[in-house]
Every structure is written in structure tokens, then in C-alpha cells.
Amino acid sequence: MVNKKLLTVSLAAAMLAVTASACGGNNDNSNGNSGNSGNSGNAASNSSSPEADDKTPVTFSYYSFSSQKDTLASDTVIGKELQKQTGVDWKMEFLVGDPQTKSGVMIASGDYPDVIVPEGEIDKLLDAGAFIPLDDLIEKYGPNIKRVYGPYFDKFRQADGKMYFLPFGANQGYIGDPGISQGAFWIQRSVLKEAGYPKIKTLDQYFDLIKQYQEKHPQVDGKDTIGFASLAGPADSFFSITNPSMHLAGYPNDGDVIVDMNTHEAKTYAATDIEKKWLQKLNEVNAEGLFDPETFTANKDQFLAKLTSGRVLGYFNYAWQVGDATNNLKKAGIDEKRYAPLPIVFDENTKDQYVDPPSFVNNRGIGISVKAKDPVRIIKYFDNLLKEENQVLVQWGVKDQNYTVDANGRYVMSAQQIADRNDPEKKRTIGWQYFEYSWPRYGNNSVLADGNAYGVGNQPEVAYAGYTDGDKALLDAYGVKTFSEYFSKPDERAWYPAWSINKGQGTPEQIFQQKAGDLQKKFVPKLVLAKPSEFDSIWNDYVGQMGKLDVKGYETFVTKVVQDRIAGKW
Known part of the structure; x- marks a missing residue:
């Protein structure tokens, strides 16, 4: 139901409409100082702490409840540079298996790493007392933390008035995203090309187009063509198959609710007509042989392999979920097998709202555990990371190696540098994969003090330079210059x-x-895979079971928080 991770703002994610690949997600369009002005840079960079120059080598443990390959931070270019500055290295480990089981084991044993990125397990770990409060450490050792997060402090204090983690992003100024780096209905470009690049808006039009193409091309390289799929096999990705309901109805990703723009009342959409319309359509396309039943069982690697194979004609997912596959497709150089994002809705009169409005996500972040060996060294590492030159490092890389600065002071990338920024293996060896998101950081849509975009994919010069001939042909066919242009602009949602x-x-x-x-x-899964004649009886059972829960109480709770936030009370 809830998208638990925000998109990254790497070139791979922010240009996902171009590369068919934050969150990253997500993910985080943290809003703060509005407008297109930059931030104050390193006005607070220099700490007066007597321990500021301590660079004694030390290795701390970092555990994230997200999926990634384990690594030693110093084995990456970025991690090595940060180690030179601080003496700190990190043994970085990532989730394998079920997140609830892992958090339960951590809590029961009390065996915590030095820092934790808890993702969706954050409330459980907070309640277990897994994190230390950061207030005093920030006050004494965190001038850059205060510079970046200061305007947001009251938005992520807990009930006791203290801060236990730093969220993944606080915008410093604001610049929009030229690509689609969040959710969308994606379609293989060959489908659009063969149909003459039609304008597709509704769900029926989307599946009709896929059906027509699949009938003409039942196989790809000797294997059956897959009409539609999604990544809903992993437990923490099941929202990929439930979230489309709200998007199709014209709402952005508010999780398991939709919020009325006039009354600001929150309503769940599970087991409602909105969800029924979506699931009944999936049941219909499944009966026609268009739906991939492994949507509910495949793991992430299996799903990404299908996308890379060119067999899948359409899918719904958030861009940050599929970055490796879409980047590999771009690397292969076969534009027609890459994907284009579409703002699909139920009917012609519905305004799409796939693009996130400016926001601040206050329930994801990184915290220092109660078992941390040296919280002072760790908070200083966080503070050093937030120096503007290091925020440039973790997004752009090393100057004159990964990007250059032109005569006008603009950050630019060559074709090879863009290719490297999108290459999954280069992202790991250079360290973008490990440092661009799940640490204290600027918000994705930030503007640097010199006027350049914080996020590589948000830099107009880089976005345009990264377009292939196929990208340009596709954009020209629809009369736009960027992929975000044929999505509606987001309505403000405080x-x-x-x-x-x-x-x-x-x-x-x-x-x-x-x-x-x-x-x-x-x-x-039952509703989607059932015989059409069985759908209504299963649906009625589902609605009955959902009706036994306190839906009204939940909606009342969310509505109150929504209205409090509108009033400035976070």
C-alpha cells in the first residue's frame, strides 16, 4: 500500500523517462525554501570543535533495510574520498529476506549496528529505543546539519520533542525534474512507434494498444511476449500493484489514502470502487493472456531480467525500483526496447497527478543506534557530508573526471560521463549507488549556491545531452522537449x-x-488471477473482510494529521 522508499535523484533516476529509469523512492521532493534560488553553501561549514581534526582510522557499521550489494565504503571512489577527509570507513550491509523478521531479531537481541537506515521499520525501531537522540550532538558538532535541516527540525521531532534520525533530504531552493522519476504506466517504445505515436490517456487505451501489438508479435527472441507486469513479488514492493488505483483516479502517491483537495478529508481506497475498477481491468487482461502471473511471485532480480529481455510491453512501477534494468537497456543501445512513461488515468476527464508536489518526508532517514561505538565521530561525519562540496561529490562525482564546469560555471557532462553515471556497475564502484541517497543530504530538487542543480538529472544541460536520437524522436513525435512535459503539473498539497x-x-x-x-x-492476487465469472464473489468477500476493520477510525486519524500539517503543525 505504501511506497516506502523515495527515489534517488541520480541521473539514472531523475532521467528515468529518458533512460526508462530517486526513490530511489521512494521517492523525496522535499520542499523548503521555495523558488529557484540556491542555498547559502558552506556558510556554516567550519566547526570550532577541538576534536574537529580527529582523523584516527575507524570503521563503523551501517545497516540498511533496502536491497543492495554489501560493500566497504572505502572500496568506492566517493567513500574513499570521505574517508580521507574524516578517517571514517563504513562496513555497509543491506537487507536480505523479510524486513519485519530482521527488525524483530535486532530488537530482541539488542544487537544493533552503529547506524541504521530502517526504511519501513522505522516506527518499530523508534519504539524499541534503538536510536539515540541527536539534539545535543547536533548543537555541539553539527553546524552544517543545522544549516541544511534547521528549517525542518520541527517536522521530524518525535513526541518527546527530540530528533532521533535525519531524513533523506531537505530542499535548499527548488528546481523541477525534467524526467519522470516516480510512478507511471510505462510502455515499450516499439509499441508506440508501430501505432504511429498515438496519444494515450486512459487505461482502456493503454491495454488496447498493448493487446494489438502482442497479437502481432507473440514472441521476442523465441520467448513469449508479456503484455503487462509489475514488481509485486517482494513483500515490500506489493504497493506496486495497489498504488495504481489512486494514480488512475487522479491522485499522487499519498500511500493508502486519497485526500480530497477541497475538504482535506482522507479516505482509504482499498476495497472501494476505485480499487475495484483497477483490479477488474487486470482480471480482464489476465483472462486475455496479457498479464504476467509471476508479478506476484518473482523477486526483484527476476523482474528486472524480464524488463531487460525486451519481452515486457508494459508495466507499472516507480522509476527508482527499476533503474538497473532501464539503464542496462539504454546501455544496450536499442531504443525501441526501452520504455516511455505515460500518465494513464481511468477516463479522459481526469487530470493526472503522477508528478510529486514539493514535499518533505519526515518518516524515513538515518539514525545513530544506542550501540554506536562513537556517536561524536559519526555525527561529525554526517556534518562533514553536508558541506556543499561533499553534496556535490555524492551526486556529481569528482570534478574533471565525472563532470566538468564550463565557462559559465555550469556543470556539464560528456556523453561518456553520462553513460558512466547511468551504468549500474560504475554507480557502485564510484559510489553513487551507496552515497547519493540514504545519508543526510539535500533534497532532490535543491539548487546549489552557484545556481547549478543538486540532482544531476535536474540539470537542463545534462538532461538534454543525455537524450539519445530515439529519445529526441519520441519527444518530437509528442511535441515536447522533456518527458515531464506531457504529465500534468502537480497541484500544491501542503x-x-x-x-x-x-x-x-x-x-x-x-x-x-x-x-x-x-x-x-x-x-x-486472487482477484486478478480468478476466472472473470468468479471475480464478484471474491470481491464481495474481500469487501466484507475489509469492512470488519476500523476504516472510519483510520481515516479520521489521517485526516486530522493532514489538516494539522496544512495548519503548519507537523
Whole structure:
């Protein structure tokens, strides 16, 4: 139900419409100082702490509840440079298996790493007392933390008034994204090309086009063509198959609710007519042989392999979920097998809202655990990371190697540098994969003090330089210059995103969300894969089961928080 990770703002993610590949997501369009002005740079960079020059070698442990290859930070170019500055290295480990099981084991044993990126397990770990408060450390050792996060402090303090983690992004100024780096209905470009680049807006039009193409091209390289798929096999990605309901109805990703723009009332959409319309369509296309049943069982690597194979004609996912596959497709140089994003809605009169409005996500971040060996060294590392030159490092890389600065002071990239920024293996060896997102950082849409975009993909010069001939032909066919232009601009939502509302552990809201999510995981596969004649009876059972939960109580809770946020009370 809830998208638990924000998109990264790497070139691979922010230009995903171009490369068919934050969150990253997500993911985080943190808003702060609005407008297109830059931030104050390193006005607070120099710490007066007597321990500021301590560079004694030390290795701390870093654990993230996201999927990635384990590494030693110093084995990357970025990690090595940060180690030279601070003496600090990191043993970085990532989730394997079920996140709830892993957090439960951590809590039961009390065996915590030095820092934790808890993702969707954040409330559980906060309630278990896994993190130390950061307030005093920030006050004494965090001038850059205060510079970057200061305007947002009150948005992520906990009930006791203290801060236990630093969120992934606080915008410094604002610049929009020329690509689509969040959710969309993606379609293989060959489908659009063969149909003469038609304008596709509704769900029926989308699947009709896919059906026509699949009938003409039932196989790719000797294997059956797949009409439509999604990454809903991993438990933490099931939202990929449930979230489309709200997008199709004209809402952005507020998680498991939609919020009325006039009354600001939050309503769940699980087991409602909105979800029924979506799932009944999937049931229909499944009966026609267009739907991939492995959507519900394939792991991430298996799903990405299908996308890379060129067999999948359409899918719904968030850009940050599929970056490796889409970057590999671009690297292969076969434009027609790459994907284009479409702002699909239920009917012609619905305004799409796929593009995130400016926002601040206050329930994802990185915290220092109660078992940390040296919290002072760690908070200083965080503070050093937030110096503007290091924020440039983690996004752009090394000057004159990964990017250059032109005569006008603009950051630019050559074709090879763009290719390297998109290459999955280069992203790992240079360190973008490990440092561009899940650390203290500027928001994705930030503007640097010199006027350049913080996010590589948001830099207009780089975005345009990264377009292939196929990209340009596709954009020309639709009369636009960037992929985001044929999506509607986001309406302002002061509360956004509602999915970031803290529910706590063991609260009525958290219990409702868990039980509602369990019911979706039980019934959605049945509804999609059932015979059409069985759909209504399964649906009625699903609605009945959902009706036993306190839906009204949950909606009342979310509505109150939404309205509080609108009033400035976070």
C-alpha cells in the first residue's frame, strides 16, 4: 500500500523517462525554501570543535533495510574520498529476506549496528529505543546539519520533542525534474512507434494498444511476449500493484489514502470502487493472456531480467525500483526496447497527478543506534557530508573526471560521463549507488549556491545531452522537449505525502494498516488471477473482510494529521 522508499535523484533516476529509469523512492521532493534560488553553501561549514581534526582510522557499521550489494565504503571512489577527509570507513550491509523478521531479531537481541537506515521499520525501531537522540550532538558538532535541516527540525521531532534520525533530504531552493522519476504506466517504445505515436490517456487505451501489438508479435527472441507486469513479488514492493488505483483516479502517491483537495478529508481506497475498477481491468487482461502471473511471485532480480529481455510491453512501477534494468537497456543501445512513461488515468476527464508536489518526508532517514561505538565521530561525519562540496561529490562525482564546469560555471557532462553515471556497475564502484541517497543530504530538487542543480538529472544541460536520437524522436513525435512535459503539473498539497505520517507501533492506526495490507496481499492476487465469472464473489468477500476493520477510525486519524500539517503543525 505504501511506497516506502523515495527515489534517488541520480541521473539514472531523475532521467528515468529518458533512460526508462530517486526513490530511489521512494521517492523525496522535499520542499523548503521555495523558488529557484540556491542555498547559502558552506556558510556554516567550519566547526570550532577541538576534536574537529580527529582523523584516527575507524570503521563503523551501517545497516540498511533496502536491497543492495554489501560493500566497504572505502572500496568506492566517493567513500574513499570521505574517508580521507574524516578517517571514517563504513562496513555497509543491506537487507536480505523479510524486513519485519530482521527488525524483530535486532530488537530482541539488542544487537544493533552503529547506524541504521530502517526504511519501513522505522516506527518499530523508534519504539524499541534503538536510536539515540541527536539534539545535543547536533548543537555541539553539527553546524552544517543545522544549516541544511534547521528549517525542518520541527517536522521530524518525535513526541518527546527530540530528533532521533535525519531524513533523506531537505530542499535548499527548488528546481523541477525534467524526467519522470516516480510512478507511471510505462510502455515499450516499439509499441508506440508501430501505432504511429498515438496519444494515450486512459487505461482502456493503454491495454488496447498493448493487446494489438502482442497479437502481432507473440514472441521476442523465441520467448513469449508479456503484455503487462509489475514488481509485486517482494513483500515490500506489493504497493506496486495497489498504488495504481489512486494514480488512475487522479491522485499522487499519498500511500493508502486519497485526500480530497477541497475538504482535506482522507479516505482509504482499498476495497472501494476505485480499487475495484483497477483490479477488474487486470482480471480482464489476465483472462486475455496479457498479464504476467509471476508479478506476484518473482523477486526483484527476476523482474528486472524480464524488463531487460525486451519481452515486457508494459508495466507499472516507480522509476527508482527499476533503474538497473532501464539503464542496462539504454546501455544496450536499442531504443525501441526501452520504455516511455505515460500518465494513464481511468477516463479522459481526469487530470493526472503522477508528478510529486514539493514535499518533505519526515518518516524515513538515518539514525545513530544506542550501540554506536562513537556517536561524536559519526555525527561529525554526517556534518562533514553536508558541506556543499561533499553534496556535490555524492551526486556529481569528482570534478574533471565525472563532470566538468564550463565557462559559465555550469556543470556539464560528456556523453561518456553520462553513460558512466547511468551504468549500474560504475554507480557502485564510484559510489553513487551507496552515497547519493540514504545519508543526510539535500533534497532532490535543491539548487546549489552557484545556481547549478543538486540532482544531476535536474540539470537542463545534462538532461538534454543525455537524450539519445530515439529519445529526441519520441519527444518530437509528442511535441515536447522533456518527458515531464506531457504529465500534468502537480497541484500544491501542503501535507504531502500522507504516507509519511508516523503511526507508531501497536497503535490502532498501525494495526489497521497492517491488517488492511494483509488483506490486500491475500485477495488482490486472487482477484486478478480468478476466472472473470468468479471475480464478484471474491470481491464481495474481500469487501466484507475489509469492512470488519476500523476504516472510519483510520481515516479520521489521517485526516486530522493532514489538516494539522496544512495548519503548519507537523
